[in-house]
Amino acid sequence: MASSTRVDLDGNPIKPLTICMIGAGGFIGSHLCEKLLAETPHKILALDVYNDKIKHLLEPEHGSPTLADRIQFHRINIKHDSRLEGLIKMSDLTINLAAICTPADYNTRPLDTIYSNFIDALPVVKYCSENNKRLIHFSTCEVYGKTIGSFLPKDSPLRQDPEYYVLKEDASPCIFGPIEKQRWSYACAKQLIERLIYAEGAENGLEFTIVRPFNWIGPRMDFIPGIDGPSEGVPRVLACFSNNLLRREPLKLVDGGQSQRTFIYIKDAIEAVQLMIENPARANGHIFNVGNPNNEVTVKQLAEMMTEVYSKVSSETPLEVPTIDVSSKEFYGVGYDDSDKRIPDMTIINKQLGWNPKTSLWDLLESTLTYQHRTYSEAVKKATSKPASTS
Numbered sequence: 001m002a003s004s005t006r007v008d009l010d011g012n013p014i015k016p017l018t019i020c021m022i023g024a025g026g027f028i029g030s031h032l033c034e035k036l037l038a039e040t041p042h043k044i045l046a047l048d049v050y051n052d053k054i055k056h057l058l059e060p061e062h063g064s065p066t067l068a069d070r071i072q073f074h075r076i077n078i079k080h081d082s083r084l085e086g087l088i089k090m091s092d093l094t095i096n097l098a099a100i101c102t103p104a105d106y107n108t109r110p111l112d113t114i115y116s117n118f119i120d121a122l123p124v125v126k127y128c129s130e131n132n133k134r135l136i137h138f139s140t141c142e143v144y145g146k147t148i149g150s151f152l153p154k155d156s157p158l159r160q161d162p163e164y165y166v167l168k169e170d171a172s173p174c175i176f177g178p179i180e181k182q183r184w185s186y187a188c189a190k191q192l193i194e195r196l197i198y199a200e201g202a203e204n205g206l207e208f209t210i211v212r213p214f215n216w217i218g219p220r221m222d223f224i225p226g227i228d229g230p231s232e233g234v235p236r237v238l239a240c241f242s243n244n245l246l247r248r249e250p251l252k253l254v255d256g257g258q259s260q261r262t263f264i265y266i267k268d269a270i271e272a273v274q275l276m277i278e279n280p281a282r283a284n285g286h287i288f289n290v291g292n293p294n295n296e297v298t299v300k301q302l303a304e305m306m307t308e309v310y311s312k313v314s315s316e317t318p319l320e321v322p323t324i325d326v327s328s329k330e331f332y333g334v335g336y337d338d339s340d341k342r343i344p345d346m347t348i349i350n351k352q353l354g355w356n357p358k359t360s361l362w363d364l365l366e367s368t369l370t371y372q373h374r375t376y377s378e379a380v381k382k383a384t385s386k387p388a389s390t391s
C-alpha cells in the first residue's frame with residue numbers, strides 16, 4: 001500500500017508524482033494504472049478516447065474510494081485537443097502509450113499508422129521539452145525490424161551465433177523491408193519519434209526514457225472480434241488465438257507460423273515500468289528493451305501451447321485439427337512482412353534497474369487463458385447460438 005517511507009533503488013525517498021498518462025485506457029495503460037493506484041501514492045491524469053478497460057478503477061463503488069480519488073479520466077483525442085498542453089504542464093511526468101499498434105493496420109491503414117505513431121506524438125514531445133517535463137515514451141521492439149541473421153544463407157552456422165540475432169539497444173541496426181512492404185510503416189514511424197526524442201534530449205535537455213516492449217501479453221489485450229470489438233477486426237496474436245479457441249475454430253498460422261517471438265507477462269513488464277517511473281536518475285536518457293528472453297517460441301509452438309493450456313482451463317477437448325496454415329496475403333493483405341526473431345538483450349535494464357522477468361510462458365498463458373475463458377466464453381456461446389441475422 002502507499003506509504004510515505006517508500007524509497008527508490010538508491011535509498012532516496014520517492015515523492016508522490018502527478019502522472020499524465022496518454023493512452024491510459026489501453027491494454028498496458030490499464031495494468032499500469034492498476035499497479036500505480038494499488039502500490040504507490042501517485043496521482044494519474046488518464047487521457048484516452050476510451051475508458052472501458054479502466055472503468056473498474058474510475059468508479060468508487062467498485063473499488064476503494066481512495067483509489068478513485070487518485071485517478072482522473074479525461075476523454076481526449078490527442079490529435080486535436082487544446083487541453084493536452086495544460087495537462088502535461090500540471091504533471092511531473094508524462095507517459096505516452098497512445099498509438100495504433102495492431103499489425104493488421106500497418107499495411108492496410110499506413111497513413112493512420114504513421115500519423116498516430118509519429119505526427120500525433122510530436123506535440124507531446126514538444127510540450128514536455130518546452131515545459132521541462134520528463135517523458136516516458138512507448139516505442140516498440142519492431143524498431144529492430146529483421147535480424148542480421150535472417151539475411152544469411154539458411155544453412156549458415158552463423159545463424160546460431162547470438163551476435164546475429166540478439167537485439168541490443170545501443171548496437172543493433174534497424175532493418176526494415178522495402179517501402180512497398182507497408183508493414184514497416186509502424187516501425188519506421190516509431191523509429192523516427194525515438195530519434196526525435198533522443199535529439200530533444202541531446203540538444204534541448206529533455207529528460208526522457210524510451211521503452212521497447214517485446215510482445216507483452218495478458219488479460220485485457222486487444223479485443224475478441226464480434227464480442228467487444230468489430231467482427232472483421234484482426235487483433236494481435238494472443239487475442240486472435242483466444243478467439244479461435246473460444247469459438248472452437250482451428251488457430252490460423254500465418255505462413256506456417258515459423259516466425260519466433262519472446263512473450264512476457266504484462267505483470268512482469270509493468271514492474272519494469274514502475275522502476276523507470278520511480279528511478280529517474282537511473283532511467284533518464286536510456287532506451288530499454290523490456291522482454292523475456294527465456295520465453296521464446298515459434299508462433300506454431302505458441303498455438304500448440306495455447307491449445308493445450310486452454311483445454312486444461314476450459315475442460316474442453318481440443319479439436320482434431322487444431323491449426324491451419326494461411327498465407328500472409330490472405331490473412332493481412334498486400335504489403336505484409338514479418339520480423340523473423342526477437343530476443344531482447346537485457347544488459348542495460350539489468351544494470352540500470354536490476355530488473356528481471358519472472359513468469360514462464362506456460363504460467364502466463366494459464367492465468368491469461370483462465371481470464372479469457374471466464375470473461376468471454378458465455379458471450380461467445382450466446383453469439384454463436386444466435387440464428388444468422390436476416391436483415
Ligand SMILES: NC(=O)c1ccc[n+]([C@@H]2O[C@H](COP(=O)([O-])OP(=O)(O)OC[C@H]3O[C@@H](n4cnc5c(N)ncnc54)[C@H](O)[C@@H]3O)[C@@H](O)[C@H]2O)c1
Pocket residue numbers: 022023024025026027028029047048049050076077078079096097098099100101116120138139140141212213214215216217222
Ligand atoms: N502490447 C505490447 O506488447 C506492445 C509492444 C510494443 C509496443 N507497444 C506500444 O505500447 C503502447 C501501448 O500499447 P497497448 O498494447 O497498450 O495498445 P492499446 O491499443 O491497448 O492502447 C493504446 C491506447 O491509446 C489510445 N489512443 C490511441 N490514439 C489516441 C489518441 N489520438 N488520443 C488518445 N488516445 C489514443 C487507444 O484508445 C488505446 O486505449 C503503444 O505505443 C504500442 O505501440 C506495445
Ligand SMILES: O=C(O)[C@H]1O[C@H](OP(=O)(O)OP(=O)(O)OC[C@H]2O[C@@H](n3ccc(=O)[nH]c3=O)[C@H](O)[C@@H]2O)[C@H](O)[C@@H](O)[C@@H]1O
Pocket residue numbers: 101102103139140141142186213214215216235236237238240241252253254255257259261299338339
Ligand atoms: O508486441 C510487440 O512487441 C510488437 O509487435 C507486434 O507485432 P507482432 O508480434 O508481429 O504481432 P502479433 O499480432 O502479436 O503477431 C505475432 C506473430 O503471430 C502471427 N499470427 C498472428 C495472428 C494469427 O491469427 N496468426 C498468426 O500466425 C503473425 O503473423 C506474427 O508472426 C505489434 O506490432 C505491436 O503490438 C508491438 O509493437
